[in-house]
Amino acid sequence: MRQRHILFANVQGHGHVYPSLGLVSELARRGHRITYVTTPLFADEVKAAGAEVVLYKSEFDTFHVPEVVKQEDAETQLHLVYVRENVAILRAAEEALGDNPPDLVVYDVFPFIAGRLLAARWDRPAVRLTGGFAANEHYSLFKELWKSNGQRHPADVEAVHSVLVDLLGKYGVDTPVKEYWDEIEGLTIVFLPKSFQPFAETFDERFAFVGPTLTGRDGQPGWQPPRPDAPVLLVSLGNQFNEHPEFFRACAQAFADTPWHVVMAIGGFLDPAVLGPLPPNVEAHQWIPFHSVLAHARACLTHGTTGAVLEAFAAGVPLVLVPHFATEAAPSAERVIELGLGSVLRPDQLEPASIREAVERLAADSAVRERVRRMQRDILSSGGPARAADEVEAYLGRVAP
Structure with a gap:
């Protein structure tokens, strides 16, 4: 396959960045140019995986979730900081790439708004990544999280809904927020085995369950128990x-x-x-x-x-x-x-x-x-980064030959 320029857009978080690094390394090994939007916290690891780094400043540098969840307006604050984080990623990618867009936008499920708006701005295909459960017409991790924390959909919180409508409108998107939230990409890479996915039988060929990234550990000095017989x-x-x-x-x-x-x-x-x-x-x-x-x-x-x-x-x-x-x-x-x-x-x-x-x-x-x-x-046996890269390349071959 010919070499492509692939943009990764991700949020600051170990559980979001680390699963993607095996895929980045494999795509870079195959000769693709990778640009990755991240924060200084993960810049060295992203570079080591073979990507060019575009830095953004995370809202979570100063927004401490454990403190906010105790506050009376926690629902509104948490939804709004989510939007602000997406905007920070969106702006960083736009400033870095400008009118030289990538061939493909790959985005983590958390900053999906940033990822989808970048793909729309540049008229490029997109791939979603998720280190947690995938979402389709039968299951939504976002909805499960909101339910477990007693929160409503962001579209049902007036102060948040208006911000989202304004943001989408600036990119020519007039789809209702709830519909936009639930739309499914042509390919979602899921970093878990299919047997762990709720309602697994309802997920079709749009979803590739490749398992977690377990590479990049060879040669690292490992922890050893002080007593070999100790549990x-x-x-x-x-x-x-x-x-x-x-x-x-x-x-x-x-x-x-x-x-x-x-x-x-x-x-x-x-x-x-x-x-x-x-x-x-x-x-x-x-x-x-x-x-x-x-x-x-x-x-x-x-x-x-x-x-x-x-x-x-x-x-x-x-x-x-x-x-x-x-x-x-x-x-x-x-x-x-x-x-x-x-x-x-x-x-x-x-x-x-x-x-x-x-x-x-x-x-x-x-x-x-x-x-x-x-x-x-x-x-x-799920395939890991090699299968994930195969899926991305095959998808690119179909949508952007």
């Missing part, structure tokens, strides 16, 4: 909703004086010092490569967002979930439970005895482990 537990609440030192203290206390070795990834917002002295079999890091710990883990205790879930399943590790900590975790956590791949701790169960009992019960459940192994096989 290992990984604990994490992700990157956004981790300011809960009491939870991490309870986890440390739960496994003190036990054979378990506990690795806690507490995020950049917490200083490990606030946890106080930890038992000798517990270690805390602001960040650690999950896959290096999961390679040795017997169980993982996490909030349940899709990226963390798939990372654990790719390593064959079952999950104990605490989804109430993260606004976006409910849909994937519910799917984990539906498929029998883990268990849930309620907010009233987050004391040491209950945490330890849940982890040890899960680790001993051979039926759960077998179901997790089947999901692991599905992930490893």
Whole structure:
């Protein structure tokens, strides 16, 4: 296939950027020119994947979601910051490429407004990426997230609806907001196995379920347990909703004086010092490569967002979930439970005895482990970045020969 210029538009977020990097690397390896809109936080990794970087300033540098969700007007604020983030990505791409548009616009599901408006402005085909569940006429991740957080569709919030109508109008789009929101691209790359997708049987050839990106790890020094015979537990609440030192203290206390070795990834917002002295079999890091710990883990205790879930399943590790900590975790956590791949701790169960009992019960459940192994096989056989690149090239060949 002849070389193409492909623009990637993505939001600042580990669970959005990282799944795309394998595809970027594979397309660049095949000779395509890749331009990628991102923030300084991910610029080095995007460059290393083989892309030219276009920087934008993220609204989330100063907008702290865990604080906003507690406020009375949280619904309006969260919808509006979503629109502002899309506009920031949109403007950065327009300024960088101007009248020299790419051959294809590839956009993440979060900044889909920016991606679709860029494609419309330049009259170019587009491909959607999603590291979470795909959406079609039968299932919508956006709607599930709004429902789990007690929010309405942005089109039903007057202050947000007017902003969206004005933005779309500037690009000649007069489609009603709800219809625009639900329109489906000719190709969506889904970074999970089809067996994990709700209503999987309703998704047609427009959707390629390629599984998570598991490449780029060879040669990296990996974490090793201090005792080779110790059962290992990984604990994490992700990157956004981790300011809960009491939870991490309870986890440390739960496994003190036990054979378990506990690795806690507490995020950049917490200083490990606030946890106080930890038992000798517990270690805390602001960040650690999950896959290096999961390679040795017997169980993982996490909030349940899709990226963390798939990372654990790719390593064959079952999950104990605490989804109430993260606004976006409910849909994937519910799917984990539906498929029998883990268990849930309620907010009233987050004391040491209950945490330890849940982890040890899960680790001993051979039926759960077998179901997790089947999901692991599905992930490893989904095709990964090579299949994703094949799908993109085939699509380009059909719509822009």
